[in-house]
Amino acid sequence: MEQEDGIRQELGSLHGIPLFKSFIEGWPQVKAFQARPDDLLISTYPKSGTTWLSEIMDMIYHDGNVEKCRRDAIYNRVPFLEMKVSKGLSGIEQLEKTPSPRLVKTHLPVQLLPTSFWEKDCKIIYMARNPKDVAVSYYFFHQMAKIHPDPGTKAEFLENFMAGKVAYGSWYDHVRGWWEEKQKKKILYLFYEDMKKDPRREVQKILQFLGKELEEGTVERILHHTSFQEMKKNPAANYETMLPTLMDHSLSPFLRKGGVRLVVEDLGGTSLDCISAPICGCKYFMCVRIYPSY
Numbered sequence: 001m002e003q004e005d006g007i008r009q010e011l012g013s014l015h016g017i018p019l020f021k022s023f024i025e026g027w028p029q030v031k032a033f034q035a036r037p038d039d040l041l042i043s044t045y046p047k048s049g050t051t052w053l054s055e056i057m058d059m060i061y062h063d064g065n066v067e068k069c070r071r072d073a074i075y076n077r078v079p080f081l082e083m084k085v086s087k088g089l090s091g092i093e094q095l096e097k098t099p100s101p102r103l104v105k106t107h108l109p110v111q112l113l114p115t116s117f118w119e120k121d122c123k124i125i126y127m128a129r130n131p132k133d134v135a136v137s138y139y140f141f142h143q144m145a146k147i148h149p150d151p152g153t154k155a156e157f158l159e160n161f162m163a164g165k166v167a168y169g170s171w172y173d174h175v176r177g178w179w180e181e182k183q184k185k186k187i188l189y190l191f192y193e194d195m196k197k198d199p200r201r202e203v204q205k206i207l208q209f210l211g212k213e214l215e216e217g218t219v220e221r222i223l224h225h226t227s228f229q230e231m232k233k234n235p236a237a238n239y240e241t242m243l244p245t246l247m248d249h250s251l252s253p254f255l256r257k258g259g260v261r262l263v264v265e266d267l268g269g270t271s272l273d274c275i276s277a278p279i280c281g282c283k284y285f286m287c288v289r290i291y292p293s294y
């Protein structure tokens, strides 16, 4: 049975993309959103390291000043463009109150991004994560973040994920859509797995993209502060401050494992093959890239 306040409701559909009904209600304001030229957009499919990248960006914007980055929770420091729930400010309202230069978070597929981001030629950083880890992370996130419908069993959830019947639709369409746009626009396209492997190199890529230089000690502080261990215990980064009715950390922490798994053992999958065939086969560039043996 559906409940009030957006808790465990069925998803609606926004231009064919499954999405929370409360977000769809706020769509006219999102569509009309006026980006500013110095806005920086952080775009991801859910569970792909959005919060990690957001914390890195806030640290870069504050020259590695840890205290300044503890000023508020990450979801207030980097407002979530299309977010709208019945209580509290919407993402749009938050952004209106945020002084420039703003960091903006979105999970929208590229075709739904409000046009003003393109018109104002805003810088955009996209981060992709391999679908196996995204699926596992998304399953546990469905359990703890009650805005999502009940995920059902692990097997049921995986079926829905592979069919794109989850919030924000198909993972593959999302990463591919933004990848194609990257060929034409000012988009830095990063991979979660690269960030895990060599965060210093990835932070340098970001700095170059921003045209910014930081001293080595500052970069060091950014890397330390945004490590998994540090973020996991940082209430300004780990979503602990969210209302428990919205996120129940006793069911699963927000920062769960933060790993790169090659099999989805957590979803009961036994081998790479059994999961990779339906999600990615060998035609999807992510899998070819991450699993070169394909």
Ligand code: A3P
Pocket: 044, 045, 046, 047, 048, 049, 050, 051, 052, 133, 136, 137, 138, 140, 226, 227, 228, 229, 231, 254, 255, 256, 257, 258, 259
């Ligand atoms: P897991 O659920 O696999 O642990 P998002 O912010 O897009 O919702 O993504 C959340 C995922 O990013 C979670 O994955 C979380 O642990 C991971 N994550 C967050 N901060 C991280 C960090 N500093 N290092 C590695 N992974 C991180």
